[in-house]
Amino acid sequence: MPLDPSQAGRAYPPGPPYQVEREKIREFACAVGLTDPAHHDPVAARALGHPDVLAPPTFLCVPMQHATDQVVLDPELGLDYDRVVHRDQRFVLGRPVYAGDRLTLTVHIDAVKSPAGSDVLELRAEVAAADGTSVATVFMSLVTRAR
Template sequence: MPLDESFVGREYPPTTPYEVGREKIREFAAAIGDDNALYTDREAAQAAGYRDVIAPPTFAIVIAMPVINQAAFDPELGLDYTKVVHGEQRFAYSRPIHPGDELSGVLHIDRIRRAAGNDILNVRAEISAGDGGDHVLTATGMLVARGTSEEQAS
């Protein structure tokens, strides 16, 4: 079943805030094998001009995935998640993520298209600190549902 194109332009409500912890940042850095002291050592981060350790750039996926999942698991959209591959992910930062940040996101459906029998969903998550606080990053992603479009590959 193809995706419901009337969802283009839809905005989902803000997600429950995620409180960033220093140890979660350290654990994430270790999991991705990045030993940059800015992610693990408060004194090194402060010497570099930050108030505390900062999160690696890809840590944002921890916050962005629950935001994106609002659409991925919205039954009205019609996305068959068993056929989804992650096509693309980008993060554009306004500032680094720090311990103590309480981050939530608002999801926007930017585009739905069909190509070679696949449905392609482009989403954008605007991640901010606090209630209507400062913008921290924009996460854009593309999900491809293989073989779900009524359009057939030629």
């Protein structure tokens, strides 16, 4: 059954804050092959003017994955997650992310489309720091493959 296009424009309440930890940044940096000490060593990061270990820009896909759980598991949306593939992701950064940040993500459904029998779900998350300032906007597209 196709997704309901009227779900576009819907926003979900923010989930619990995501605590950015040094070790998570290090693990992510290693996974994507980044060896710059700013991503691994707080002393090196501070020597470069950062307050703590610097997260790679694409690190935001980690809290995004947690935040989108409420969307993909929403029975009202009716997404067949067994048939979902990740289509696209992009980041608009307002400021760097550092170890110690507490990030809150508010997820929006920007569009629901059904080209060629597949469903495309376009999501956007507004990422804010603990003080409410904007950190980034993360965009993600998911496709539910046609049967």
